[in-house]
Amino acid sequence: MNLRQLEAFYLVIKKKSFTRAAEELNVTQPAVTIQVKSLEKSLNLKLIQQVGKRIQLTEAGELLNQYAEKIFDLVSDANEKMRDFRKLMRGTLQIGTTKNYARYIMPSVLSEFQRRFPRIKVILDEGNSEDMAKSVLEKKNELALISQLNLDRKIKSFFFSTVEFVLVASPEHRFSQRKSISLRELNGEPVILREKGSGSRTAILRKFQEYGIWPSVIIEASSLDFIVGYVKQNKGVSFMFEPDIKEELEKGTLKVITIEEGNIIFFTDIIYHSERSLSPPSQAFLKMVNELKGKWALPSAMAAS
Secondary structure (H helix, E strand, O other): OOHHHHHHHHHHHHHOOHHHHHHHHOOOHHHHHHHHHHHHHHHOOOOEEEEOOEEEEOHHHHHHHHHHHHHHHHHHHHHHHHHHHHOOOOOEEEEEEOHHHHHHOHHHHHHHHHHHOOOOEEEEEEOOHHHHHHHHHOOOOOEEEEEOOOOOOOEEEEEEEEEEEEEEEOOOOHHHHOOOEOHHHHOOOEEEEEOOOOHHHHHHHHHHHHHOOOOOEEEEEOOHHHHHHHHHOOOOEEEEOHHHHHHHHHHOOOEEEOEOOOOEEEEEEEEEEOOOOOOHHHHHHHHHHHHHOOOOOOOOOOOOO
16 A cells, blocks of 8 residues: 555545645645545545535545554654654663763762753663673663774774772882882782773783883782772772772772872773764764863763772
C-alpha cells in the first residue's frame, strides 16, 4: 500500500473535499484524484462514491479510513516527538567517565547541563579510561571523558583538561624526611599503581620509561582504599590524586613528596565515535563544554583514573 495514496485518500475524507485535500498537500486537484483512483486500483476495491457534491465512503472505505486515522495520528505524534528531540525537550545523554571525574567534575558539569536542558535524561557510566574508550567504540556511550590513550582510529577526541598526580608516602618512609627527591630515586622502590586500563597508570609508566626507572615491584590495585592502606603501612609509594587523600594528609597519616622534576602531568580528552551521528543532547553537551570548560572551579589538580 502506497502511503502517499493513502494520505490523499485520508485527507479527502478528513477535509470532505478533493479541492481542500489538494490545498493541504500543495498539489492540484487532478493529482489527488489520480492518487485515490490508484489506491482503489491497487486494492481492487471501490473506496469512495460521489453522491451529488457529497463524498460517501463504501464499507471498505470506512474500514480503511479507520486505519488511516490511526496511521496519520501516529505520524503526527512522531513528528511532534522528533521536534521535541531537535529542541532538546526530550532525549538521553549517555556519557561515560572515570571514577575521579565522576566524583569531582561531573556533578558541576551535569548540573549545569540539566539546568539548561531539564527534560533531558542523563545516564552516567563509570570505569577506567580503557573501559570507557571501549564503551564508546561499542556504541554503549556516545561520549566519554578519559585520559589520553592510544585509541582505535574510529574514535575521535579533543582536549578537555590537564591532570596532575602527586607522589605519596607514609610519614615513616625515608622520602618523607627530605624536602624533595629526584624521580630517578624511585628505581628499586616498591610502587603501587592502578589497574591495567587506567589512564593514570599509563601516564606514570610512560614517565618511568622516559627516565629509565625500574621499581623493585609494581603492585596493581583498582581499589583506592587498598592503595591508601598499603601506602599507610609503609609498604611502598604511589602517585595519587591529592583531593582523594585530603583527610589522610590533614591527619598526617600520608605525606606528599615533592619531586624535583615535577609531578606527573597528563591530559584528558572527550571522545566520541567518528562513525556515529551524535544525538542532539550530545551535541548540546559538547557545545556547553566548549563554552565553559575554562570557567568551572576545579580542585587544585584534576584526575582521570
